[in-house]
Amino acid sequence: MAFAVPAWQGTRPFQMIPFQFSALRVDADGAALHHAFLDLSGEDPSRAFPEALAGACTGQGPVFVYNAGFETARIADLAQRFPEPAAPLLSLKARVVDLEAIAPGTEAARERQLAEQLLEYCRLDTLAMLRLWEFFRGAAPPAPDGVGERILQNPELVRRILESDAHAGEAQTVPEFLAWLASVKAEPAEPD
Known part of the structure; x- marks a missing residue:
């Protein structure tokens, strides 16, 4: 969501504020575990969101997304705003793989x-x-x-x-x- 007039302290006009994610974490055996976050409280979800996202995406494997430019910009913004979860967020950002882009040379x-x-x-x-x-x-x-x-x-x-x-x-x-x-x-x- 983005507001023309900032709704919460520390935000700017038209700043994208993430309030929802859905992630499937697949283990080595192929079993998928669903993690989700949705804040409908009306309060600023910006602090809880990065903590939940970092917790859902721990580890070293790739994080597949559709539109990496958008997703990594949101992650970078949250890491800049909140120093506590910044390290895991930046680690997550480095592991993002864009499903929108198909690698050159693909059959x-x-x-x-x-x-x-x-x-x-x-x-x-x-x-x-x-x-x-x-x-x-x-x-x-x-x-x-x-x-x-x-x-x-x-x-x-x-x-x-x-x-x-x-x-x-x-x-x-x-x-x-x-x-x-x-x-x-x-x-x-x-x-x-």
């Missing part, structure tokens, strides 16, 4: 495959934002089959959310949505 077939995968990733990311916008304005249509399962790692929760009509057609505040989401997560699964 044409592999380049087409990567391009198709990146376009599908972007389509799903954009579709997820559309679904959130529709939900918050109270006009969410049913999600296409399989989309939720590919976006989130918890297919059972996705199924419950998509099948729930507890607030269909009603606009909600963020706290109301979070309370509803907690109730959906707490509901026992129905047998198929």
Whole structure:
């Protein structure tokens, strides 16, 4: 997010303030562990965000991102603003690998495959934002089959959310949505 008039002390006009990330950390056996951060408190997320990001991306391996220029600029800005997590943030920044850029000399077939995968990733990311916008304005249509399962790692929760009509057609505040989401997560699964 970026505000024309700074909302918090220590920020400047139109400064990009990161408030959300989602990361999958893959271990040597190929198992993925999801880490996420989302600050909807209305307070400046700038201090908590870099600490959570640095904690999620420890180690020595590459950190794959889409649009490294944007991501590394945010990381550098946070490292400059907050000295405590600066060292792990700068270490993370040095390990960033840009998925947007396809290396010179990549075989044409592999380049087409990567391009198709990146376009599908972007389509799903954009579709997820559309679904959130529709939900918050109270006009969410049913999600296409399989989309939720590919976006989130918890297919059972996705199924419950998509099948729930507890607030269909009603606009909600963020706290109301979070309370509803907690109730959906707490509901026992129905047998198929």
